[in-house]
Amino acid sequence: MEIVGTKLFDEYLRNNEIPKVFLIYGDDSYNITRYKNKILKLCDVPYPEFNLLQVDGRVSQDMGTLQDFTLSIPFMNDRKILVIDDLDISKDKIDKTNFEKLEALLDNLMPCVTVIITVRTVEFSIKKGETARAKKIISLCDKNGICCQMNTPTRSDFVRIISNTAIKKGTRISSADANLLADYCENDLVRALNELEKLTFYVGNGDITKDAINLLVAPVINANVFNMCDKLLQKNLGSALSELQNLYFYKQTPESISYVLSMTLSDLYKVALAKKSGKTKDETCKDLGYFGGTAYRITKLWNMTNNIPADKLFKAIEKNIEFDSKMKTGGTNSEILMETLLTEIYIIFTEAEQKWR
Secondary structure: OEEEOHHHHHHHHHHOOOOOEEEEEEOOHHHHHHHHHHHHHHHOOOOHHHHEEEEEOOOOOOHHHHHHHHHOOOOOOOOEEEEEEOOOOOOOOOOHHHHHHHHHHHHOOOOOEEEEEEEOOOOOOHHHOOOHHHHHHHHHHHHHEEEEEEOOOOHHHHHHHHHHHHHHOOOEEOHHHHHHHHHHOOOOHHHHHHHHHHHHHHHOOOEEOHHHHHHHOOOOHHHHHHHHHHHHHOOOHHHHHHHHHHHHHOOOOHHHHHHHHHHHHHHHHHHHHHHHOOOOHHHHHHHHOOOHHHHHHHHHHHHHOOOOOHHHHHHHHHHHHHHHHHHHHOOOOHHHHHHHHHHHHHHHHHOOOOOOO
């Protein structure tokens, strides 16, 4: 059985017996981990030292050992659990022999054994079923249990979860500040909830404010570069250079900053072209592959391109390419080159005052 999302998964858990296999996969690491723990609690396994085996699926495993565990009877209980967390089935982690053992394990489980497999962070994307291996695992889990895909929460879901969690902890956070926290954590709900713990401790019974977030939460590079680019589009070179200094404070190099800047400028350029061609925001999200929580980025890009023609954005991209070439030739301090790049992009943007026609 294959289902998508937490609502259907909750309904399944309420109305069905515990199956022999769970496969929980997707890019919503928070909910994947939460439901793994929820299933473990539902199973209520006593004597876990004998009846529960949890392994890290990102490192090579001897599937023969896992098979031995599933083929032995539980100790003073009617169930035993095998958890393979964050399974990586790429060939450098599981060779042909061990993969065949994994297939046999999933297809020959005793009624007293339940296997929980999660896939949430590994590069090899089982959730897309792109390879024969992935398709085999999905097929076997579907045949012998349930497969549930957990997608990244939308930005509104993200804000709701953060706000509700803050209330449960005795504090409050506004929607605007929850959005800021989401930006700083790049829509990583697990990280955002960890940061919320720190913020709650800091503010006590007070409100979690923008100042507290800026003080305690270190933005990931994408958020800082995005803000830096936004400041340039607002014709505010001083603020953009301040963002650059923040990036240096967090030990980011001009090379890494330039790489992320190129992606941001590229997305801005694509959005500007889409707007010029008459496409809607939803169509642009689909074309650029932004869905769920990441679709919020398009809304910001959409607003940022209100007063900038695509040709000016293209010139900014060309300047960034020139910067990369100068970096590779050496001879000039890379931080000076980066400040020069921002100044040149600022000059390009200040020449672009007209709106799209």
